Amino acid sequence: MECIDSHLMSVPLVALNVTVRNKLGLYLNPKNTVASDWAAVAEAVGYSYLEIKNFERSKSPTKTVLDDWQARSTDATVGKLLSILTEKERKDIVEDLRPLIDEDVRKYFESLKKKAEPPVQVHEVDSCLPRPAPERIGITLEDDPEGAPELFDAFICYCQSDFDFVHEMIQQLEQTDHKLKLCVFDRDVLPGSCVWTITSELIEKRCKRMVVVISDEYLDSDACDFQTKFALSLCPGARNKRLIPVVYKPMKKPFPSILRFLTVCDYTRPCTQTWFWKRLAKALALP
Structure with missing residues (x-):
């Protein structure tokens, strides 16, 4: 259970x-x-005996503890709560509520995406004209605004300093017998659109998977983090193997914790480079 909740x-x-x-x-x-x-649970997150006795007077001690914990501590995370429930042998709660929790997390990130988008200014509004669906608007080089x-x-998540490796990835996966089609933002996306909106649509609706090129520079990139x-x-x-982390050079900084539960494609070890591209291509080609 621990590895499932790491992200x-x-x-x-x-x-x-x-x-x-x-x-x-x-519960x-x-x-x-x-x-x-x-x-x-209150004791596990660090509350004293007197604080716990005071919480007893609340109509819902559980809600009071959660509200107070999230207000006072940056350690108050969904993963930490699930970890505590598991340690306290309340896996029944984790199993029963996991679908609802996953849905809340999805909505949370969706709200973050919307907040990151700039307000749309419309000078003219004509309700008589039908608007095309967002996924059909031409946003990539090969898009047909009138067609599919x-x-x-795969969408390639990378920072600019790692583009040489991304270029090699293009040569190895697109220009060989693998014949995969990669979405590389700098190459495939037309300029002039909101980066956050386009990126979200590409990841969610256009790409089966996402390759994350991990490096020290990646850890400092707000775009890659988003x-x-x-x-x-x-x-x-990660039930459908959507994310595939790739490490292509040694790192000085710790590997990102939200990806530690995923199997990594490691290009840094000479003994595994022989089958590195074949292994990555196979993962991307899965249905």
Whole structure:
């Protein structure tokens, strides 16, 4: 269970809505001599005996603890809460509420995406004219505004300093017998559109998978951080193998924690370079 929840360690507790919090209360509020209750969770996150006794007077101690925890600590994350429930042998709660939690996390990242988009200024509004669906507007070189949108096998998430490796990736995966179609933002996307909007649409609707080129520079890129978290929100637990991390050079900084639960394609080891491209191509070609 721990590896499944690793990507949630960076998702703040505020992502959980009222419905999930109320359901947590239904499980944890009643005093239970057999199973751990809200007090055990409060103790695990660092509350003292006196604080816990004070929480008892609340209508829903569980909700009060969660609200107070998220207000006072940056450690208050969805992943941390699930980890505590698992450690306290309340896997029944985790299993029952996981679908609702995954949906809340998806909506949370969706709201982040919308907040990042600039407001649209429309000078003329004509409600009589039908607007084309967003996915059919020409946003890539091969898009036909009147036809089907251009589709790709994978979106490549990278920062500019790693573009030489991305260029090699193009040669190895597109210009060989693998014949894969990659979405490389600098090459395939037409200029003039909102970066966040276009990126989100490409990842969610146009590309089957996303290759994440990991490097020290990647860790400092706001764009790469957004793309990775957005893609993770579309596939909680990586159940459909949507993200494929690739490391092509040694790193000085720690590997990103939100990707540690995924199998990595490592180009840094000479002994594995022989089958590196074949292995990556096979993963991208899966249905």
